[in-house]
């Protein structure tokens with residue numbers, strides 16, 4: 143076990159040297175990969191075991207970025223991050239309490255529209271209350287600082303994922319995913335468990351948005367609430383296998399590079415290709431996405 | 446004998462259908478009671494209300510002196526009630542051992558780690574599944590799934606065990622094994638409410654039994670006496686016409 | 689202002705009801721949760737825009753063209769994308785989740801195509817943009833026509849479902865998909881036709897909406913959301929419920945936009961959705977399952 147930890151720590155340490163090796167473009171790619179690795183891992187944390195497919199990633203991500211945009215001139219940076227996490231937490235709890243007791247499909251629908259709702263609410267607020275649409279972020283961070291912060295967050299995220307997998311809560315989640323009747327009858331508080339995981343997952347997503355925010359310099363709702371973020375997160379996590387600890391990252395690297403290449407070479411047809419690749423992935427997983435996911439689980443259990 | 450479980454005027458309606466109507470009974474510490482009745486007479490529904498799977502439409506359930514009719518299943522499980530399901534529910538992609546650990550990780554005992562594993566293995570030995578501990582539950586035969594469900598229910602050392610037709614669907618040899626297993630649990634001092642259709646099993650396991658028909662309790666007493674009762678015999682003989 | 693809001697609410701509600709009828713057809717009968725549904729609405733709106741502005745066609749005529757075309761296209765979409773999912777769902781796949789994911793992909797695909805062709809700007813064309821007086825309310829003629837069309841199409845569909853053999857079959861599949869084969873109903877075939885029919889309704893709603901509203905390539909999500917909310921409000925597979933729920937939603941939006949702020953209409957929609965989910969998850973008119 144400690145060997146695995148050493149390996150993990152060593153890898154992170156090695157990755158920390160990336161800014162010394164890569165140019166701007168390369169570092170930008172690394173930032174993207176690490177961001178999506180966190181998002182996909184956070185997504186899998188909740189949606190993997192519970193099978194509640196969340197399409198709301200960008201709602202939290204965007205809120206994180208927006209909090210930074212609003213507060214960046216007034217408060218100390220660590221405090222801003224704290225407020226960002228708090229906002230994501232409150233938002234996820236509110237959404238979770240309302241929807242997690244219901245059948246999965248209602249959750250999907252709700253999460254599907256959540257980003258649009260938040261975007262419209264912020265737009266409304268900015269136009270009517272604060273009177274500005276669009277904000278500037280002046281923080282003294284270069285790409286490498288953002289990269290390092292994301293790397294730390296990635297370490298924390300993977301540690302949380304590892305810890306949850308091996309904890310009672312992780313088992314509770316797996317039981318819930320398999321059979322809610324059994325879960326409640328062995329003493330699992332289903333709503334509380336789902337809510338806890340949803341909140342953790344959402345807080346991590348919010349942080350990714352908050353840390354990435356300074357990269358934009360100029361922010362407005364239509365920029366940060368870009369639905370492709372939710373979309374990419376879901377495909378990456380699904381392709382990599384959300385039940386394996388390293389599954390999400392396995393999906394992130396190839397897909398991120400693929401989409402990066404697509405957006406560089408076919409900027410106008412990016413969305414079309416994105417949709418096409420996604421449909422293809424769902425079809426290529428022969429017995430359906432869940433079956434694919436379960437095969438990994440069975441494999442894991444048999445070992 | 447002190448009362449462990451007491452229901453009072455318990456009623457459950459599903460829309461226009463009254464599945465359980467005004468059922469009152471008690472079950473004492475260490476008692477093993479059979480619950481029988483024709484198909485659709487409301488036995489499972491009664492069990493569901495006790496375990497919290499269904500909220501009672503009206504009436505009371507007291508367990509160890511506390512009302513539990515408004516609690517959720519997870520809260521009731523923490524009070525020390527465990528059950529099996531009529532349609533066996535094991536967690537297919539988890540191993541037999543993990544399935545059993547579920548039974549003691551969250552309920553009243555809240556064990557974890559090596560301690561939980563040890564206790565779970567002990568229960569698997571008890572039901573005869575120890576050698577399959579590492580297999581995914583999906584690979585089990587029907588009887589083994591039933592055993593596993595029982596191990597999971599026993600894992601938390603429940604104060605009250607609810608069995609819903611745990612013995613049905615077994616071959617004659619398996620049935621004998623099953624009866625022996627439940628007997629050993631009974632003889633260790635457990636309190637059990639057994640829903641069952643198989644008369645021979647009821648006769649062997651339960652000194653006392655309750656009979657339901659069309660949602661109502663129609664008999665409650667010593668098994669030998671009850672099974673002689675005219676309305677009980679009629680309820681059963683009449684059953685095929687309704688089924 | 690009160691009557692104005694009422695009339696505008698009914699106009700909006702009529703189109704929402706129409707859009708929701710198509711979705712309830714697709715989800716209630718075909719069991720496909722179509723997240724790209726709003727894109728069908730928008731594509732129809734753009735198609736009408738093109739027909740009107742390049743060929744000078746009357747939007748009413750385009751309704752006759754776009755509707756059947758949408759039927760054929762949806763039929764094909766079902767054959768290519770949905771039928772394989774339905775097939776594999778029998779071998780243990782999960783149709784609901786697979787269809788959600790595939791149509792999520794489809795959403796981006798269609799949106800991408802629209803963006804390439806039309807860009808991200810708001811589009812509209814002028815049609816019957818004259819004021820008429822209705823119950824003392826001054827309202828654009830195109831809105832009156834839109835309401836009339838939505839009502840006629842909605843009532844037509846309702847009668848079809850209520851009184852024809854085909855409607856009976858649809859209801860049978862919606863309520864008891866497992867039992868339908870027992871009475872010699874080919875569920876797969878009905879599902880495909882219902883999906884195509886749902887696509888046609890989406891397109892008709894799109895044409896009607898384009899007569900009085902501006903639209904953009906990215907507006908589909910909002911229509912999907914609204915249609916979904918109406919379907920859930922009305923009870924999945926409940927056609928009359930969708931009709932009534934659509935009107936309610938339209939009215940609420942009209943009043944919120946008149947008395948609070950137009951920017952809060954989606955939020956109000958969401959609020960209704962939330963309250964409903966917490967209070968009656970089976971829908972306003974769904975049967976209560978205890």
Ligand SMILES: Nc1ncnc2c1ncn2[C@@H]1O[C@H](COP(=O)(O)OP(=O)(O)OP(=O)(O)O)[C@@H](O)[C@H]1O
Pocket residue numbers: 459462463464482483484485486487488489490491531
């Ligand atoms: N969730 C439910 N919703 C509606 N009706 C139900 C529900 N559960 C049970 N019923 C009805 O309640 C009645 C009693 O059912 P129950 O399952 O309790 O009978 P049972 O005595 O356990 O029968 P069996 O011996 O067949 O298991 C039946 O008519 C059944 O159809």
Ligand SMILES: [Mg+2]
Pocket residue numbers: 488489490531609
């Ligand atoms: Mg039963």
